[in-house]
Amino acid sequence: MAAKNKTVYFCQNCGHEENKWLGQCPACKEWNTFVEETVVTGAPGKARGGTKRAQTPRALTLREIEHVQEDRYSSHIAELDRVLGGGIVPGSLVLVGGDPGIGKSTLLLQVCQKLAGDERDVLYISGEESLHQIKMRAERIGIFNDHLKLLCETDLDTIRETIEREKPQAVVIDSIQTMSSDLVSSAPGSVSQVRDSTNVLLQLAKGLAVTVFVVGHVTKEGQVAGPRVLEHMVDTVLYFEGERYAAYRILRSVKNRFGPTHEIGVFEMASDGLKEVANPSEYMLEGKPQEAPGSVVVCCMEGTRPMLVEVQALVARTNFGYPRRTASGCDYNRLNLLIAVLSKRLGIDMSDEDAYVNIAGGIKLNEPAIDLGIILALVSSYSNKVIDEHMIAFGEVGLSGEIRGVTMPQQRVLEAKKLGYTTCLLPQASLRQVKGAEGIRLIGVRHIEEAVAQI
Ligand code: TYD
Ligand code: MG
Numbered sequence: 001m002a003a004k005n006k007t008v009y010f011c012q013n014c015g016h017e018e019n020k021w022l023g024q025c026p027a028c029k030e031w032n033t034f035v036e037e038t039v040v041t042g043a044p045g046k047a048r049g050g051t052k053r054a055q056t057p058r059a060l061t062l063r064e065i066e067h068v069q070e071d072r073y074s075s076h077i078a079e080l081d082r083v084l085g086g087g088i089v090p091g092s093l094v095l096v097g098g099d100p101g102i103g104k105s106t107l108l109l110q111v112c113q114k115l116a117g118d119e120r121d122v123l124y125i126s127g128e129e130s131l132h133q134i135k136m137r138a139e140r141i142g143i144f145n146d147h148l149k150l151l152c153e154t155d156l157d158t159i160r161e162t163i164e165r166e167k168p169q170a171v172v173i174d175s176i177q178t179m180s181s182d183l184v185s186s187a188p189g190s191v192s193q194v195r196d197s198t199n200v201l202l203q204l205a206k207g208l209a210v211t212v213f214v215v216g217h218v219t220k221e222g223q224v225a226g227p228r229v230l231e232h233m234v235d236t237v238l239y240f241e242g243e244r245y246a247a248y249r250i251l252r253s254v255k256n257r258f259g260p261t262h263e264i265g266v267f268e269m270a271s272d273g274l275k276e277v278a279n280p281s282e283y284m285l286e287g288k289p290q291e292a293p294g295s296v297v298v299c300c301m302e303g304t305r306p307m308l309v310e311v312q313a314l315v316a317r318t319n320f321g322y323p324r325r326t327a328s329g330c331d332y333n334r335l336n337l338l339i340a341v342l343s344k345r346l347g348i349d350m351s352d353e354d355a356y357v358n359i360a361g362g363i364k365l366n367e368p369a370i371d372l373g374i375i376l377a378l379v380s381s382y383s384n385k386v387i388d389e390h391m392i393a394f395g396e397v398g399l400s401g402e403i404r405g406v407t408m409p410q411q412r413v414l415e416a417k418k419l420g421y422t423t424c425l426l427p428q429a430s431l432r433q434v435k436g437a438e439g440i441r442l443i444g445v446r447h448i449e450e451a452v453a454q455i
Helices: 043-050 078-084 104-117 131-141 156-166 191-208 280-284 332-346 368-383 409-418 448-452
Strands: 004-011 034-041 093-098 122-126 148-152 170-174 211-217 236-241 248-256 264-270 273-276 295-302 305-317 325-328 353-359 391-393 423-427 441-445
Touching (some): 104 211, 131 148, 264 280, 325 332, 353 368, 368 448, 409 423, 441 448
Parallel strands (some): 093 211, 093 236, 122 148
Antiparallel strands (some): 248 264, 295 305
Protein backbone atom coordinates (compact mmCIF):
# COMPACT_ATOMS: atom_id res chain seq x y z
CA MET A 1 0.00 0.00 0.00
CA ALA A 2 1.33 3.43 -0.87
CA ALA A 3 1.79 6.10 1.77
CA LYS A 4 -1.20 8.39 2.02
CA ASN A 5 -1.60 11.71 3.77
CA LYS A 6 -4.65 11.99 5.93
CA THR A 7 -5.93 15.00 7.82
CA VAL A 8 -7.09 14.35 11.36
CA TYR A 9 -7.85 16.50 14.38
CA PHE A 10 -6.18 15.83 17.73
CA CYS A 11 -7.19 17.18 21.12
CA GLN A 12 -3.99 18.80 22.39
CA ASN A 13 -5.00 18.13 25.95
CA CYS A 14 -5.67 14.41 26.00
CA GLY A 15 -4.69 13.24 22.51
CA HIS A 16 -8.22 12.22 21.45
CA GLU A 17 -8.52 11.83 17.67
CA GLU A 18 -11.46 12.94 15.48
CA ASN A 19 -12.05 13.16 11.74
CA LYS A 20 -13.60 16.61 11.96
CA TRP A 21 -13.01 19.70 14.08
CA LEU A 22 -15.06 19.91 17.27
CA GLY A 23 -15.46 22.75 19.73
CA GLN A 24 -15.36 20.52 22.79
CA CYS A 25 -13.38 17.34 23.22
CA PRO A 26 -15.77 14.44 23.91
CA ALA A 27 -13.07 12.65 25.92
CA CYS A 28 -11.70 15.26 28.31
CA LYS A 29 -14.42 17.95 27.91
CA GLU A 30 -11.89 20.74 27.30
CA TRP A 31 -12.90 23.49 24.88
CA ASN A 32 -11.00 24.66 21.78
CA THR A 33 -8.29 22.07 21.99
CA PHE A 34 -8.59 20.47 18.52
CA VAL A 35 -5.79 21.15 16.06
CA GLU A 36 -5.53 19.89 12.50
CA GLU A 37 -2.62 17.54 11.82
CA THR A 38 -1.52 15.50 8.83
CA VAL A 39 -0.59 11.90 9.44
CA VAL A 40 0.92 9.45 6.98
CA THR A 41 -0.98 6.20 6.79
CA GLY A 42 -0.18 2.97 5.02
CA ALA A 43 3.50 2.74 4.15
CA PRO A 44 5.39 3.06 7.46
CA GLY A 45 3.19 0.59 9.31
CA LYS A 46 3.55 -1.84 6.42
CA ALA A 47 7.33 -1.46 6.43
CA ARG A 48 7.54 -2.13 10.16
CA GLY A 49 5.27 -5.14 10.29
CA GLY A 50 6.11 -6.36 6.77
CA THR A 51 9.27 -8.34 7.39
CA LYS A 52 8.14 -11.66 8.72
CA ARG A 53 10.29 -13.07 11.51
CA ALA A 54 11.98 -16.40 10.88
CA GLN A 55 10.51 -17.89 14.03
CA THR A 56 7.30 -16.89 15.73
CA PRO A 57 7.85 -16.64 19.49
CA ARG A 58 6.22 -19.22 21.72
CA ALA A 59 4.00 -18.21 24.62
CA LEU A 60 5.51 -19.02 28.02
CA THR A 61 4.21 -20.08 31.41
CA LEU A 62 5.09 -17.96 34.43
CA ARG A 63 7.46 -20.67 35.70
CA GLU A 64 9.51 -20.57 32.50
CA ILE A 65 10.21 -16.88 32.85
CA GLU A 66 13.46 -16.13 34.62
CA HIS A 67 13.29 -13.77 37.53
CA VAL A 68 15.51 -10.81 36.91
CA GLN A 69 16.28 -8.45 39.73
CA GLU A 70 16.21 -4.95 38.24
CA ASP A 71 19.47 -3.38 39.26
CA ARG A 72 18.35 0.06 40.25
CA TYR A 73 20.86 2.75 40.97
CA SER A 74 20.52 5.67 43.31
CA SER A 75 20.22 9.24 42.12
CA HIS A 76 21.65 10.35 45.48
CA ILE A 77 18.59 12.54 45.86
CA ALA A 78 16.63 10.61 48.49
CA GLU A 79 13.35 12.36 47.74
CA LEU A 80 13.57 11.41 44.07
CA ASP A 81 14.61 7.82 44.80
CA ARG A 82 11.58 7.44 47.05
CA VAL A 83 9.21 8.69 44.37
CA LEU A 84 10.75 6.38 41.77
CA GLY A 85 10.19 3.43 44.11
CA GLY A 86 13.76 2.95 45.35
CA GLY A 87 16.07 4.31 42.68
CA ILE A 88 16.47 4.70 38.94
CA VAL A 89 15.65 1.68 36.77
CA PRO A 90 17.94 1.26 33.73
CA GLY A 91 16.03 1.29 30.46
CA SER A 92 13.02 3.11 31.85
CA LEU A 93 11.33 6.16 30.38
CA VAL A 94 10.39 8.71 33.02
CA LEU A 95 8.13 11.64 32.22
CA VAL A 96 8.51 14.71 34.43
CA GLY A 97 5.52 17.01 33.93
CA GLY A 98 4.77 20.39 35.44
CA ASP A 99 3.96 24.02 34.82
CA PRO A 100 6.59 26.14 33.07
CA GLY A 101 9.01 27.67 35.56
CA ILE A 102 8.32 25.20 38.36
CA GLY A 103 11.87 23.81 38.30
CA LYS A 104 11.86 20.73 36.04
CA SER A 105 15.08 21.67 34.25
CA THR A 106 16.73 22.50 37.56
CA LEU A 107 15.74 19.17 39.10
CA LEU A 108 16.98 17.14 36.14
CA LEU A 109 20.22 19.07 35.89
CA GLN A 110 20.79 18.25 39.57
CA VAL A 111 20.08 14.59 38.84
CA CYS A 112 22.70 14.79 36.07
CA GLN A 113 25.14 16.34 38.51
CA LYS A 114 24.67 13.52 41.03
CA LEU A 115 24.87 10.77 38.41
CA ALA A 116 27.97 12.28 36.83
CA GLY A 117 29.47 12.50 40.32
CA ASP A 118 28.91 8.75 40.51
CA GLU A 119 30.99 8.33 37.33
CA ARG A 120 27.99 7.58 35.17
CA ASP A 121 27.89 9.13 31.71
CA VAL A 122 24.90 11.38 31.27
CA LEU A 123 23.68 13.41 28.33
CA TYR A 124 21.48 16.47 28.73
CA ILE A 125 19.69 17.44 25.52
CA SER A 126 17.92 20.77 25.51
CA GLY A 127 15.65 22.06 22.83
CA GLU A 128 14.64 25.11 24.83
CA GLU A 129 17.75 26.81 26.11
CA SER A 130 21.15 27.64 24.70
CA LEU A 131 24.30 25.99 26.06
CA HIS A 132 25.16 29.33 27.61
CA GLN A 133 21.88 29.44 29.55
CA ILE A 134 22.39 25.90 30.81
CA LYS A 135 25.90 26.76 31.91
CA MET A 136 24.57 29.71 33.88
CA ARG A 137 22.07 27.48 35.64
CA ALA A 138 24.75 24.85 36.30
CA GLU A 139 26.94 27.50 37.90
CA ARG A 140 24.17 28.29 40.38
CA ILE A 141 23.77 24.63 41.26
CA GLY A 142 27.38 23.71 41.88
CA ILE A 143 30.29 21.75 40.52
CA PHE A 144 29.94 19.35 37.58
CA ASN A 145 32.51 16.89 36.28
CA ASP A 146 33.18 15.75 32.71
CA HIS A 147 30.82 12.78 32.79
CA LEU A 148 28.02 15.19 31.87
CA LYS A 149 27.73 16.17 28.22
CA LEU A 150 25.35 18.76 26.86
CA LEU A 151 23.70 19.13 23.48
CA CYS A 152 21.30 21.69 22.04
CA GLU A 153 19.21 19.86 19.50
CA THR A 154 15.62 19.41 18.46
CA ASP A 155 15.98 16.98 15.57
CA LEU A 156 15.15 13.49 16.72
CA ASP A 157 17.31 11.66 14.18
CA THR A 158 20.39 13.58 15.30
CA ILE A 159 19.47 12.86 18.91
CA ARG A 160 19.13 9.17 18.20
CA GLU A 161 22.51 9.06 16.48
CA THR A 162 24.14 10.94 19.35
CA ILE A 163 22.71 8.60 21.96
CA GLU A 164 23.76 5.55 19.97
CA ARG A 165 27.27 6.94 19.57
CA GLU A 166 27.82 8.29 23.11
CA LYS A 167 26.07 5.38 24.87
CA PRO A 168 25.29 7.31 28.08
CA GLN A 169 23.60 5.65 31.06
CA ALA A 170 21.02 8.36 31.39
CA VAL A 171 19.62 10.96 29.01
CA VAL A 172 17.52 14.03 29.76
CA ILE A 173 15.25 15.39 27.02
CA ASP A 174 14.20 18.97 27.84
CA SER A 175 11.42 19.17 26.62
CA ILE A 176 9.49 16.66 24.53
CA GLN A 177 7.38 19.46 23.06
CA THR A 178 10.38 20.97 21.25
CA MET A 179 11.50 17.71 19.60
CA SER A 180 10.56 16.88 16.04
CA SER A 181 11.23 14.34 13.37
CA ASP A 182 11.23 14.88 9.58
CA LEU A 183 9.06 11.82 9.13
CA VAL A 184 6.10 13.59 10.73
CA SER A 185 4.83 16.66 8.94
CA SER A 186 3.06 18.39 11.85
CA ALA A 187 4.64 21.17 13.87
CA PRO A 188 6.79 20.42 16.95
CA GLY A 189 4.60 20.13 20.02
CA SER A 190 1.66 18.65 18.16
CA VAL A 191 0.17 15.37 19.29
CA SER A 192 1.61 13.33 16.42
CA GLN A 193 5.12 14.79 16.85
CA VAL A 194 5.10 14.29 20.61
CA ARG A 195 3.89 10.72 20.29
CA ASP A 196 6.33 9.86 17.53
CA SER A 197 9.26 11.35 19.47
CA THR A 198 8.26 9.42 22.60
CA ASN A 199 8.11 6.22 20.59
CA VAL A 200 11.63 6.72 19.28
CA LEU A 201 12.90 7.48 22.79
CA LEU A 202 11.09 4.44 24.15
CA GLN A 203 12.82 2.17 21.66
CA LEU A 204 16.18 3.74 22.47
CA ALA A 205 15.60 3.33 26.21
CA LYS A 206 14.64 -0.33 25.94
CA GLY A 207 17.20 -1.18 23.26
CA LEU A 208 20.25 0.42 24.89
CA ALA A 209 19.11 0.15 28.53
CA VAL A 210 19.54 3.89 29.04
CA THR A 211 17.26 5.72 31.42
CA VAL A 212 15.50 8.54 29.61
CA PHE A 213 14.01 11.45 31.54
CA VAL A 214 11.56 13.42 29.45
CA VAL A 215 10.33 16.88 30.43
CA GLY A 216 6.75 17.73 29.49
CA HIS A 217 5.21 21.15 30.06
CA VAL A 218 1.66 21.39 31.25
CA THR A 219 0.07 23.96 29.00
CA LYS A 220 -3.23 25.72 29.20
CA GLU A 221 -3.50 27.22 25.73
CA GLY A 222 -4.08 23.93 23.94
CA GLN A 223 -1.76 24.66 21.01
CA VAL A 224 0.96 22.44 22.41
CA ALA A 225 0.25 18.85 23.38
CA GLY A 226 0.34 18.33 27.12
CA PRO A 227 2.08 15.51 29.00
CA ARG A 228 -1.20 13.64 29.41
CA VAL A 229 -0.95 12.68 25.74
CA LEU A 230 2.03 10.45 26.45
CA GLU A 231 1.23 9.21 29.95
CA HIS A 232 0.19 5.79 28.66
CA MET A 233 3.41 5.27 26.69
CA VAL A 234 5.99 5.87 29.40
CA ASP A 235 6.98 3.74 32.41
CA THR A 236 6.79 6.38 35.08
CA VAL A 237 4.93 9.68 35.27
CA LEU A 238 6.04 12.24 37.83
CA TYR A 239 4.43 15.62 38.29
CA PHE A 240 6.31 18.50 39.78
CA GLU A 241 3.92 20.90 41.45
CA GLY A 242 3.75 23.76 43.89
CA GLU A 243 2.67 27.32 44.18
CA ARG A 244 4.80 29.43 41.93
CA TYR A 245 5.52 31.96 44.65
CA ALA A 246 5.93 29.51 47.54
CA ALA A 247 9.38 27.98 47.87
CA TYR A 248 8.35 24.38 48.37
CA ARG A 249 7.81 21.97 45.45
CA ILE A 250 6.22 18.53 45.52
CA LEU A 251 7.23 15.73 43.19
CA ARG A 252 4.38 13.26 42.91
CA SER A 253 4.28 9.93 41.09
CA VAL A 254 0.98 9.26 39.36
CA LYS A 255 2.05 6.18 37.42
CA ASN A 256 4.94 3.84 38.06
CA ARG A 257 5.53 0.48 36.44
CA PHE A 258 8.39 -0.17 38.87
CA GLY A 259 7.02 0.98 42.19
CA PRO A 260 4.18 2.46 44.19
CA THR A 261 2.27 5.54 43.06
CA HIS A 262 1.13 8.52 45.09
CA GLU A 263 4.49 8.79 46.80
CA ILE A 264 5.74 12.31 47.17
CA GLY A 265 9.10 13.99 47.43
CA VAL A 266 9.34 17.45 48.91
CA PHE A 267 11.85 20.05 47.75
CA GLU A 268 12.53 23.66 48.41
CA MET A 269 13.72 26.04 45.70
CA ALA A 270 16.72 27.96 46.99
CA SER A 271 19.04 30.39 45.25
CA ASP A 272 21.44 27.53 44.51
CA GLY A 273 19.05 24.91 43.21
CA LEU A 274 16.51 22.58 44.77
CA LYS A 275 17.08 21.37 48.31
CA GLU A 276 15.52 18.23 49.72
CA VAL A 277 13.08 18.67 52.59
CA ALA A 278 13.57 15.54 54.66
CA ASN A 279 11.04 16.48 57.31
CA PRO A 280 8.05 18.10 55.60
CA SER A 281 5.95 18.28 58.78
CA GLU A 282 8.38 20.67 60.43
CA TYR A 283 8.49 22.67 57.25
CA MET A 284 4.71 22.89 56.89
CA LEU A 285 4.20 23.92 60.52
CA GLU A 286 6.75 26.72 60.40
CA GLY A 287 5.25 29.99 61.57
CA LYS A 288 2.15 28.43 63.14
CA PRO A 289 0.47 31.00 65.39
CA GLN A 290 0.23 30.25 69.11
CA GLU A 291 -2.84 30.72 71.26
CA ALA A 292 -4.92 31.57 68.22
CA PRO A 293 -8.51 30.36 67.86
CA GLY A 294 -9.36 28.61 64.61
CA SER A 295 -6.06 26.80 64.20
CA VAL A 296 -5.50 23.06 64.58
CA VAL A 297 -2.87 20.60 63.37
CA VAL A 298 -4.00 17.57 61.37
CA CYS A 299 -2.09 14.60 60.06
CA CYS A 300 -2.61 13.67 56.42
CA MET A 301 -0.96 10.91 54.43
CA GLU A 302 0.87 11.54 51.17
CA GLY A 303 1.51 8.06 49.84
CA THR A 304 3.04 6.17 52.72
CA ARG A 305 4.32 9.30 54.33
CA PRO A 306 2.54 11.11 57.15
CA MET A 307 2.63 14.87 57.12
CA LEU A 308 1.43 17.31 59.75
CA VAL A 309 -0.24 20.44 58.44
CA GLU A 310 -2.12 23.29 60.02
CA VAL A 311 -5.78 23.86 59.22
CA GLN A 312 -7.00 27.40 59.80
CA ALA A 313 -10.55 28.65 59.90
CA LEU A 314 -12.01 32.10 60.26
CA VAL A 315 -15.68 32.46 61.03
CA ALA A 316 -16.93 36.05 60.94
CA ARG A 317 -20.30 37.79 60.89
CA THR A 318 -21.71 38.25 57.36
CA ASN A 319 -22.12 41.86 56.31
CA PHE A 320 -24.43 41.27 53.39
CA GLY A 321 -27.26 38.79 53.31
CA TYR A 322 -25.46 35.91 51.67
CA PRO A 323 -22.68 34.18 53.69
CA ARG A 324 -19.35 33.67 51.97
CA ARG A 325 -17.49 30.36 52.04
CA THR A 326 -13.90 30.04 50.86
CA ALA A 327 -11.81 26.90 50.88
CA SER A 328 -8.17 27.12 49.91
CA GLY A 329 -6.23 23.89 49.87
CA CYS A 330 -9.27 21.73 50.57
CA ASP A 331 -12.46 20.87 48.73
CA TYR A 332 -15.10 23.61 48.65
CA ASN A 333 -18.06 21.21 48.56
CA ARG A 334 -16.63 19.25 51.45
CA LEU A 335 -16.46 22.45 53.50
CA ASN A 336 -20.13 23.22 52.77
CA LEU A 337 -21.04 19.69 53.76
CA LEU A 338 -19.18 19.93 57.07
CA ILE A 339 -20.85 23.26 57.85
CA ALA A 340 -24.23 21.59 57.21
CA VAL A 341 -23.30 18.70 59.52
CA LEU A 342 -22.35 21.19 62.25
CA SER A 343 -25.66 22.98 61.93
CA LYS A 344 -27.82 19.86 61.86
CA ARG A 345 -26.01 17.69 64.42
CA LEU A 346 -24.64 20.23 66.90
CA GLY A 347 -27.01 23.12 66.30
CA ILE A 348 -24.12 25.45 65.43
CA ASP A 349 -25.80 27.75 62.97
CA MET A 350 -23.47 29.50 60.52
CA SER A 351 -26.14 30.79 58.17
CA ASP A 352 -25.21 34.40 58.96
CA GLU A 353 -21.48 33.76 59.32
CA ASP A 354 -18.79 33.87 56.63
CA ALA A 355 -16.44 30.90 56.84
CA TYR A 356 -12.94 30.82 55.39
CA VAL A 357 -10.82 27.68 55.60
CA ASN A 358 -7.18 27.57 54.63
CA ILE A 359 -4.58 24.82 54.68
CA ALA A 360 -1.38 26.60 55.69
CA GLY A 361 1.70 26.27 53.52
CA GLY A 362 -0.19 26.31 50.22
CA ILE A 363 -0.50 22.52 49.99
CA LYS A 364 -3.67 20.95 48.57
CA LEU A 365 -5.28 18.11 50.50
CA ASN A 366 -8.24 16.04 49.46
CA GLU A 367 -8.08 13.30 52.03
CA PRO A 368 -11.24 12.81 54.16
CA ALA A 369 -9.02 12.38 57.24
CA ILE A 370 -8.75 16.17 57.52
CA ASP A 371 -12.55 16.52 58.06
CA LEU A 372 -12.24 16.41 61.83
CA GLY A 373 -9.57 19.12 61.72
CA ILE A 374 -11.81 21.38 59.62
CA ILE A 375 -14.72 20.86 62.04
CA LEU A 376 -12.54 21.66 65.07
CA ALA A 377 -11.03 24.74 63.42
CA LEU A 378 -14.49 26.04 62.49
CA VAL A 379 -15.92 25.51 65.97
CA SER A 380 -12.81 26.98 67.59
CA SER A 381 -13.07 30.15 65.54
CA TYR A 382 -16.86 30.35 65.94
CA SER A 383 -16.70 30.08 69.72
CA ASN A 384 -13.40 32.00 69.94
CA LYS A 385 -11.80 29.24 72.02
CA VAL A 386 -8.19 28.17 71.55
CA ILE A 387 -7.40 24.52 70.78
CA ASP A 388 -4.57 23.00 72.84
CA GLU A 389 -1.49 23.60 70.73
CA HIS A 390 0.01 20.25 71.69
CA MET A 391 -2.92 18.37 70.18
CA ILE A 392 -3.42 16.96 66.70
CA ALA A 393 -6.61 15.51 65.22
CA PHE A 394 -7.60 13.32 62.31
CA GLY A 395 -10.72 11.42 61.26
CA GLU A 396 -13.36 11.32 58.57
CA VAL A 397 -16.73 12.90 59.38
CA GLY A 398 -19.92 11.26 58.12
CA LEU A 399 -23.29 12.86 57.44
CA SER A 400 -24.72 11.89 60.84
CA GLY A 401 -21.77 13.53 62.54
CA GLU A 402 -20.13 10.19 63.25
CA ILE A 403 -16.35 9.94 63.08
CA ARG A 404 -15.13 7.14 60.88
CA GLY A 405 -11.85 5.29 60.85
CA VAL A 406 -9.06 6.26 58.45
CA THR A 407 -6.10 4.43 56.93
CA MET A 408 -2.72 4.12 58.62
CA PRO A 409 -3.61 5.64 62.04
CA GLN A 410 -0.42 4.27 63.57
CA GLN A 411 1.89 6.18 61.21
CA ARG A 412 -0.04 9.38 61.84
CA VAL A 413 0.17 9.05 65.61
CA LEU A 414 3.88 8.24 65.51
CA GLU A 415 4.58 11.27 63.32
CA ALA A 416 2.77 13.48 65.86
CA LYS A 417 4.73 11.89 68.69
CA LYS A 418 7.99 12.43 66.85
CA LEU A 419 7.29 16.14 66.58
CA GLY A 420 6.50 16.45 70.27
CA TYR A 421 2.69 16.51 70.30
CA THR A 422 1.21 15.13 73.51
CA THR A 423 -2.45 14.53 72.64
CA CYS A 424 -4.08 12.98 69.61
CA LEU A 425 -7.78 13.01 68.80
CA LEU A 426 -8.60 10.09 66.54
CA PRO A 427 -11.56 7.92 65.51
CA GLN A 428 -12.52 5.34 68.14
CA ALA A 429 -12.52 2.74 65.37
CA SER A 430 -8.84 3.38 64.60
CA LEU A 431 -7.74 3.29 68.24
CA ARG A 432 -6.97 -0.42 68.50
CA GLN A 433 -4.77 -0.32 65.37
CA VAL A 434 -2.34 2.04 67.10
CA LYS A 435 0.57 0.43 68.91
CA GLY A 436 3.73 1.80 70.47
CA ALA A 437 2.26 5.20 71.24
CA GLU A 438 3.52 5.59 74.81
CA GLY A 439 4.05 9.21 75.72
CA ILE A 440 1.18 10.53 73.65
CA ARG A 441 -2.36 10.60 75.01
CA LEU A 442 -4.84 9.03 72.58
CA ILE A 443 -8.47 10.14 72.75
CA GLY A 444 -10.81 7.99 70.68
CA VAL A 445 -13.98 9.79 69.57
CA ARG A 446 -17.15 8.42 67.94
CA HIS A 447 -19.10 11.58 67.23
CA ILE A 448 -18.21 15.20 66.52
CA GLU A 449 -19.97 16.14 69.76
CA GLU A 450 -17.30 14.28 71.76
CA ALA A 451 -14.56 15.83 69.66
CA VAL A 452 -15.86 19.39 70.03
CA ALA A 453 -16.08 18.88 73.82
CA GLN A 454 -12.26 18.62 73.81
CA ILE A 455 -11.78 22.24 72.76
P1 TYD B 1 13.37 25.90 35.70
O1 TYD B 1 14.10 24.69 36.13
O2 TYD B 1 13.92 26.65 34.55
O3 TYD B 1 11.85 25.58 35.41
P2 TYD B 1 11.19 24.69 34.25
O4 TYD B 1 12.26 23.92 33.58
O5 TYD B 1 10.19 23.82 34.99
O6 TYD B 1 10.48 25.63 33.34
O7 TYD B 1 13.28 26.81 37.00
C1 TYD B 1 12.86 28.06 36.89
C2 TYD B 1 12.75 28.85 38.15
O8 TYD B 1 13.55 28.44 39.23
C3 TYD B 1 13.19 30.24 37.80
O9 TYD B 1 12.12 31.09 38.11
C4 TYD B 1 14.39 30.49 38.62
C5 TYD B 1 14.28 29.54 39.74
N1 TYD B 1 15.58 29.09 40.26
C6 TYD B 1 15.90 29.36 41.57
O10 TYD B 1 15.15 29.99 42.32
N2 TYD B 1 17.11 28.90 42.07
C7 TYD B 1 18.00 28.20 41.29
O11 TYD B 1 19.06 27.81 41.79
C8 TYD B 1 17.64 27.95 39.94
C9 TYD B 1 18.57 27.19 39.06
C10 TYD B 1 16.42 28.40 39.47
MG1 MG C 1 12.92 24.15 31.61
